[in-house]
Amino acid sequence: MIEIKIPEDKTITEKLYKDYGITQKGDSVIAKSAEDMLGFCLFTVGENEVTIHELEPKDDALMADGILRSALHVASERFAFKAYYDNEKLEDIITKLGFLKEKETKQIDIDKLFRGCHKGE
Numbered sequence: 001m002i003e004i005k006i007p008e009d010k011t012i013t014e015k016l017y018k019d020y021g022i023t024q025k026g027d028s029v030i031a032k033s034a035e036d037m038l039g040f041c042l043f044t045v046g047e048n049e050v051t052i053h054e055l056e057p058k059d060d061a062l063m064a065d066g067i068l069r070s071a072l073h074v075a076s077e078r079f080a081f082k083a084y085y086d087n088e089k090l091e092d093i094i095t096k097l098g099f100l101k102e103k104e105t106k107q108i109d110i111d112k113l114f115r116g117c118h119k120g121e
Contacts (some may be wrong), residue, residue: 001033002032002033002038002066003031003032003033004029004030004031004066004067004070005029005030005070006027006028006029006030006033006074007028007030008071008084011099012028012030013026013027013028013042016028016040016042016054017042017053019053020042020053021053022053023044023047024043025042025044025051025109026039026043026044026045026051026053027042027043027044027045027071027074027117028040028042028043029041029043029067029070029071029074031063031066031067031070038057038063039055039056039057039060039063039064039067040054040055040056040067041054041055041056041067041068041070041071042054042055043071043074045068045074045075045078045080046080048079048080048081048082049080049081049082049083049084050071050075050080050082050083050110050113051083051084051085051086052068052083052084052085052087052090052094052108053085053086053087054085054087054090055067055071055090055093055094058089058090058092058093061093061097062082062095064093064097065071065097067087067111068094068099069109069113072108072110072113072117073113076113080110082107082110083109083110084104084105084106084107085108085109086106087112091106098112099112
């Protein structure tokens with residue numbers, strides 16, 4: 001069974017931020033099967049908005065979709081209803097998943113969270 005959730009052990013999140021060279025403190029959601037990490041999303045929730053810093057895997061659209069949706073859900077539960085990404089490397093997967101709202105401002109369509117999981121809705 002695959003679980004996607006905020007890790008209870010905060011050192012996991014801290015290590016991922018350090019490994020990816022992200023200096024600000026933030027949150028993560030991790031996808032795991034048993035003890036195997038399948039992917040993750042690093043993000044920071046601010047006042048009324050969330051910024052996605054990293055999303056893995058980028059080569060598995062279904063897994064990335066589930067992980068991104070989980071991160072956006074956590075953010076929306078904290079009243080963050082605008083979403084952005086700050087890593088150019090995320091643009092391709094965010095576009096592929098149909099979450100790109102505005103390329104110039106790097107805005108993510110968080111409203112897609114409340115619609116279907118497939119493109120062509």
